[in-house]
Amino acid sequence: MTLLINNIERVRLLHGVKRIRCVEETIAARYSEGKMRCPTHLCTGQEAVAVGVCATLRNTDFAVSTHRSHGHYLAKGGDLSRMLAEIYGKSTGCSSGHGGSMHLIDESVGFMGSTSIVGGTIPVGTGLGLSVSLKGTDQVSCVFLGDGSTEEGVFYESLNFAVIKQLPVLYICENNLYSVYSPIQVRQPANRKIYELARSLGVPSETGDGNDVLDVYAKTSRAVASIRSGGGPVLLEFSTYRWREHCGPNFDNDIGYRSEQEYLDWKQKDPVEVFEAKLCGDEVLSKEALSEMERSIVAEVNDAFAFAENSPFPSPDQLGKYLYKEDEGASL
Amino acid sequence: MKRVLTYGQAINEALCVAMRQDRNVITFGLGVDDPKRIFGTTEGLVEEFGPxxxxxxxxxxxxxxGVAIGAALNGTRSVMTHQRLDFFLLAMDQLVNNAAKWSYMFGGKSSVPITIRLILGRGWGQGPQHSQNLQSWFAHIPGLKVVMPSTAADAKGLLLSAIFDDNPVVYLEHRWLHNIEGEVPEGDYRVPIGEAQVLSSGQDVTLVSFSYMTIEALHAVEHLEKQGVSCDLIDLRSVNPIDWPTVFESVKKTGRLIALDTASQTLSIASEIIARVSMELFHELKSPPVRIALPDYPTPTSPALSEKYYPRAEDIMQAVADLLNMTLDTDELIQSRTSPHDVPGEWFKGPF
Known part of the structure; x- marks a missing residue:
């Protein structure tokens, strides 16, 4: 496949995956301090899908996501400090401390929300597409979903509606092979392919290497161009792998649901290291420039953690706030 | 000059007014543009506003x-319609997990202005899966608003308020009310969500009601008055939020409470009315509060079974008589009826 991407953009993609990796691994390292007091689903190992997809989207395009949404939020341009403050339960959090890790939002960059029920935002993103279609703009609505959600009824219901109305919706399925600890083999028949299933529903679809940010970028670029020109919904399935436990900061290859060897095999395809080595090997990026990139990422992430830690908690009298929209100023 | 519409026509007019006023208002649901037009309530809409x-x-x-929720996040106000509440139960995930929580869980960054029209039923053998009155399910969920109009004017006024509310509103319309008539104001007429209406004023007993049971209560109140008993009849109109000041003020005056409900009695809206009144006004009560609702069974289909299942005006009269420790005559009320127990009136010939 021909890649219409220059070296500056490649470096930007590398920065994107390294930044998300740094955020997730810092959360993992600091989680045991007990200050991030909410369930946290890290996307270490899956960064390339978020970065490759969002690099093809505009600020004005919409995105919605799942419980494992840190990467999607950040790649779409969501504010890092406010995300971490949200995970720390602080009033400066993107959801004012009412949401936590699983409920991120930054409407200023089109990230319209992530929720924690499997499949829950598939119809929401479809509805954003309906609204775009009614208003006649050329925005795209991107729905991040996992392989588990393709077993939910709303997946079929939503794709069916998107096809009927030819909605501008980009469905991105990250197939990481597991729904919590349940492998895809026990959940879907062996010869089933999610992208073929989408085709059977009338949604143009293809599959790609979710650990290769350039493959993700290329396939998504083509899909977005088609959607923006009125071609209707597209689903892309990207294979990838969750390195850490379903929820929490640890590795759990020893508890018996998957093998250490499987993890090591996927680690060989590390979406960060493999791409970094390629850019350095191709002399797109010098050692010095790489060091400077890493230094700036660490500095940004440390600053964001400091912001989160130093921010105030919401006042207890905010408990009843935001129940209804008109109650924004009300307290208990 | 008085302008009289049916409850169903009032719903239709509210939809027209809203859609003319704001092009972001849309309406969809199984059958909104089919030949029957949701019992006539969506008549003329597709012709005027397009497919x-x-x-x-x-x-x-x-x-x-979920589509309505997502569209709302970009400013589209959906009115979604289901011909039976029962059909909507598959959507409790999106309603409860997403719509009800969106404003709260994102710290007020956005909200979900959607209106869900659900039709409740009674009688004509609708049976276990075509006539459930599950208002307490919805009213139990923080973040939802739930309205249950009883009159034609309120059907219009509450629907317009629901559509232009910035939060999710469940609009429960009773099939037996679609043909009742009443004076309905023209134009963008709105009834505030959360305000009850006192339909009748009296001294002896407070009746708290909503939706179809308000019609039975009106019949009871009329016959009670003839026998010298006067009641406050409070039509709640909204069951979340509930207009507690109006309820409390009335019970302080009468000292006696009968709470009516169209649903199974246990954990019903009527239960909540009694609980709160007992907590707040225990020492003002002259007698224990009474609840008139359905027994805790699924709805039976045979008319022979449903006759004893549904409470009617005479049951309300009898409860009042018991509260006041007096004897009241219900014969005149019963004999004044012209239609069987399982239809709202002679106009109703089925099938649903």
Whole structure:
């Protein structure tokens, strides 16, 4: 496949995956301090899908996501400090401390929300597409979903509606092979392919290497161009792998649901290291420039953690706030 | 000059007014543009506003609720319609997990202005899966508003308020009310959500009611008055939020409470009315509060079974008589009826 991407953009993609990796691994390292007091689903190992997809989207395009949404939020341009403050339960959090890790939002960059029920935002993103279609703009609505959600009824219901109305919706399925600890083999028949299933529903679809940010970028670029020109919904399935436990900061290859060897095999395809080595090997990026990139990422992430830690908690009298929209100023 | 519409026509007029006023208002649901037009309530809409804003939908209640939620996040106000509440239960995930929580869980960054029209039923053998009155399910969920109009004017006024509310509103309309008539104001007439209406004023007993039971209560109040008993009849109109000041003020005056409900009695709205009144006004009560609702069974289909299942005006009269420790005559009320127990009136010939 021909890649219409220059070296500056490649470096930007590398920065994107390294930044998300740094955020997730810092959360993992600091989680045991007990200050991030909410369930946290890290996307270490899956960064390339978020970065490759969002690099093809505009600020004005919409995105919605799942419980494992840190990467999607950040790649779409969501504010890092406010995300971490949200995970720390602080009033400066993107959801004012009412949401936590699983409920991120930054409407200023089109990230319209992530929720924690499997499949829950598939119809929401479809509805954003309906609204775009009614208003006649050329925005795209991107729905991040996992392989588990393709077993939910709303997946079929939503794709069916998107096809009927030819909605501008980009469905991105990250197939990481597991729904919590349940492998895809026990959940879907062996010869089933999610992208073929989408085709059977009338949604143009293809599959790609979710650990290769350039493959993700290329396939998504083509899909977005088609959607923006009125071609209707597209689903892309990207294979990838969750390195850490379903929820929490640890590795759990020893508890018996998957093998250490499987993890090591996927680690060989590390979406960060493999791409970094390629850019350095191709002399797109010098050692010095790489060091400077890493230094700036660490500095940004440390600053964001400091912001989160130093921010105030919401006042207890905010408990009843935001129940209804008109109650924004009300307290208990 | 008084302008009289049916409850169903009032709903239709509210939809027209809203859609003329704001092009972001759309309406969809199974049958909104079919030949029957949701019992006539969506008559003329597709012709005036076009198939982009008025459309039939796949039989996919859950996803389509999510679609309404997503569209709302970009400023589209959906009025979604289901011909039976029972059909909507598949969509409780999207309603409860997403719509009800969106404002709260994102710290007020956005909200979900959607209106879900659900039709409740009674009688004509609708049976276990075509006539459930599950208002307490919805009212139990923080973040939802739930309205249950009883009159034609309120059907219009509450629907317009629901559509232009910035939060999710469940609008429960009773099939037996679609043909009742009443004076309905013209134009953008709105009834505030959360305000009850006192339909009758009296001294002896407070009746708290909503939706179809308010009609039975009106019949009871009329016959009670003839026998010298006067009641406050409070039509709640909204069951979340509930207009507690109006309820409390009335009970302080009468000292006696009968709470009516169209649903199974246990954990019903009527239960909540009694609980709160007992907590707040225990020492003002002259007698224990009474609840008139359905027994805790699914709805039976045979008219022979449903006759004893549904409470009617005479049951309300009898409860009042018991509270006041007096004897009241219900014969005149019963004999004044012209239609069997399982239809709202002679106009109703089925099938649903």
């Amino acid at each position: 982009e804003r008025v459309f039939d939908m796949p039989t996919a209640e859950n996803a389509m609720t």
